[in-house]
Amino acid sequence: MNTLTTLTTLGGLPELLDYDFMRRALLAALLVGIAAPMVGVFLVQRRLSLIGDGMGHVALAGVAVGVFTDTAPVLTALVAAVLAAVLIELIRARGRTSGDVALAVMFYGGIALGVVIISKSTSSTPANLTAYLFGAITTTSNGDLWVFAVLAVVVVATTWLLRPRFFAVANDEEYARATGMHVTALNLVLAILTAVTVVVSMRIVGLLLISALMIVPNAAAQLLAGSFRTAIRYAVAIGVISSVGGVTGSFYAETPSGGTIVIVAIGIFLLASIGTSVRARVVSRRHQRAEHHPHEHGLGCGHPAVAHGDHVDYLHDGHRHAPHAGHYDEHDPRVHAQTADESETAAETTAETRSS
Amino acid sequence: MLHVTTGAASGPGREPILSLRSAVFGYADRAVVADVTLDVRQGEVVALLGPNGSGKSTLVKGLLGLNSHLGGEVELFGTPMRQFRDFTRLGYVPQRHTLSASVRATVTEIVAIGRLPHQSWWGRPGRTDQRLIDRALDLVGLEDRAREDVSTLSGGQQRRVLIARALAAEPDVLIMDEPTAGVDAASQQVLAEVLARLAAQGTTMLIVTHELEALRDIVSRIVLVGEGHLRFDGTPADFVLAQRRQQDLILAHEHHHHDDDSDVSQAPGVLSTPHGPLEQPAQKRGVES
Missing domain, CATH: 1.10.3470.10 (ABC transporter involved in vitamin B12 uptake, BtuC)
Incomplete structure (x- = not known):
């Protein structure tokens, strides 16, 4: 119409x-x-x-x-x-x-x-x-x-x-x-x-x-x-x-x-x-929550910060944590390395979850 | 981690930032807190303690002109409150459990509100404003969340947004109403670190709180309000001593008068009993240094 x-x-x-x-x-x-x-x-x-x-x-x-x-x-x-x-x-x-x-x-x-x-x-x-x-x-x-x-x-x-x-x-x-x-x-x-x-x-x-x-x-x-x-x-x-x-x-x-x-x-x-x-719905299907941890990432929190498109990832025991709505998402470093510019697609991940 | 601002930061001879003489605050004609005599000097971190309804929130809101000043004298930066117009020197962090989520607003947009009183009606944030907003976000550790919608942040992070908003105004004293209330332990830890960082920079703070434990390393002075009056005013060390002394007194009292345990029922160990030994002239700080 x-x-x-x-x-x-x-x-x-x-x-x-x-x-x-x-x-x-x-x-x-x-x-x-x-x-x-x-x-x-x-x-x-x-x-x-x-x-x-x-x-x-x-x-x-x-x-x-x-x-x-x-x-x-x-x-x-x-x-x-x-x-x-x-x-x-x-x-x-x-x-x-x-x-x-x-x-x-x-x-x-x-x-x-x-x-x-x-x-x-x-x-x-x-x-x-x-x-x-x-x-x-x-x-x-x-x-x-x-x-x-x-x-x-x-x-x-x-x-x-x-x-x-x-x-x-x-x-x-x-x-x-x-x-x-x-x-x-x-x-x-x-x-x-x-x-x-x-x-x-x-x-x-x-x-x-x-x-x-x-x-x-x-x-x-x-x-x-x-x-x-x-x-x-x-x-x-x-x-x-x-x-x-x-x-x-x-x-x-x-x-x-x-x-x-x-x-x-x-x-x-x-x-x-x-x-x-x-x-x-599409985004939530592609996004994987990181393990819950009480520690809050921030610049200078001890975990190396990596700029990633419009946000910042934090290296945490070999995998990347990206702040998202009160929790952290897993952002796969390998996907990340290949498609550094396409931040949206980097949400896909295979990283195992373990507690720190 | 231990950024204790001691009495040395508030040496004698300095003009007090806030000065109250027998001040009375309340709503309409009803006095809520009365006979408050208190000086806050530069560099002091004052914890304002007291049970619910004791009048501590009324006291800080009174200083900000949010309720009625019913009596006594109040001077802000040496100016009588009635003539005081330089409100940006007082950085208010209100007690909020959530920020209004009725419309989208980024962290930066909320913090930018703190710069408004410095701008003209037709003005828009300039380079200096942007720099101060960034610095405020940096101080509360939210620089990486600047462009996010505030409603997606956790409760503790939203408190830090409010602290950043107050800091962006470049105040000379931060007045905070329960900054750590109602957030989980981890967030409380982060908030305490933020306050410690501010204290280490020499920021003067007046913090209304229930949770002294979280701020123990930061506060340089404790003021206790009970039933609308000051019950104690002194260093944290004196506060612990006074608490212990009062407990002993109550115990001794209880020992002699088994029938009369009304004092004990009023939360033992908390210096809010109307007949406690601390009702007498509150210990004046500044004398000891």
Whole structure:
């Protein structure tokens, strides 16, 4: 299905770009595809994956107020989402168990209020509501696009700038506080960035699905990457592929853009998880654990260290021990000598295991 | 192996790094540890002992500004705590059983956090930062694991990552909360070696611990906290003597009053009894040298 989308994208690209609304939609998708996973990785890190979903609920109340009073729904949604973000962070910072219930009341209150107010508005139809909830590519106006573009650039720039500090706070809040970082302010900024991302993504992905674009690309990237730095890059790449691919797909399949984007993202996640589990199985078949010993190898531990590709082996009674996930693997010296460059294949071994 | 930093390292006349006078720390308005008078000087390796709930963690967190300073005077590097802003001089190693494994993070990425307070908002790690990160990893013996995901490391190795993170900030004193707790004997041995290496370099350390045995060769001074107050402050040798003396006293006491063995029930040999002989003015270090 992925290749199908790619093929149609390539073949039908000129036709696609003939439409004004599609050009706008694709640009908006690109912005959202970059911003959402960038902010989302810190939500994943702080185990707050569902917080964006709640902000989307509250933003709907903002949209409804905008539709009802005939003011720009984007601005009213932005105000509602940012207020919700600040409130969520304050409730969370107090750390009471009742905070969880308070959040639930706020989220459901938001969506209920939104549905009721929109139903009373003269200018709206049920289709209008669906467009906000699940995304509709035809609804992005020129004025909207400018607002989205400016907001998205602000979100991406701020997140990039504060990335090391967001990472530090999400990793160990207490340590960050002890080193004098402004932890509460940083958490508040992250919450507001999340709220802005929700509103920017509202037209393309929809308020009910926006959280998925923040979280799912990161879930896939976590499977593929080896460090936080590369994980962010992968997540942004997957986010852009999903959002641009999803918008394109929704044009041809005449489906809601939000759902299509999220299905593409989940498809990538499933491919990534199948791929990594197959790879893990192959690797574990080739890898042999060394005998357990309480001694820990390190440079200067007495066992000669030998650089081996991306890691270090230790000569231990004639065989090589390579550190791996809390234990040691046997790395065969003969295989090693022949294929010094191909570190992966050197895991195969016949070395006997004995205790030292 | 024996890197014992003796009293000579903390000769008189030097400004204390940490200076507490009748300090009170706690949460909100509730005092947990009170009336703490203590000076820590450069080069000292102080073990902060005490049973669970005695207030030793509250004391070190109080020094780091992580809870409320409710009374008394606290000076950090000669600056009253209220005005103190140079937090990077205090290297905090928190008590963690595991590092957060919610996302991928390499050992280097975690240790690099220690350099953050030295960088501007828009700055990124430079050559000096990289060098200090490498040196910190070298000191804790994890230079060969720098690019690995921290969640694949053992508990003891993750503790060393936290020590490296604190070291990367180039602190003037390391404040560690239970660095050896909950790891197996072999890892504890490696951790003790790391701490010995630091002590040999003259690193000032304040170590909250339950396991004095693992650190016996490293500490130059022992401070005992019990029920929110200091119960003992002196050299390891004095500590052993005091322990023995108290045991004798308890035994003698028990001999005379067979009915009253409440003191003995409070863990004999541990100097935490509220009515023990050590409740009187804690032995002041610095006088003896």
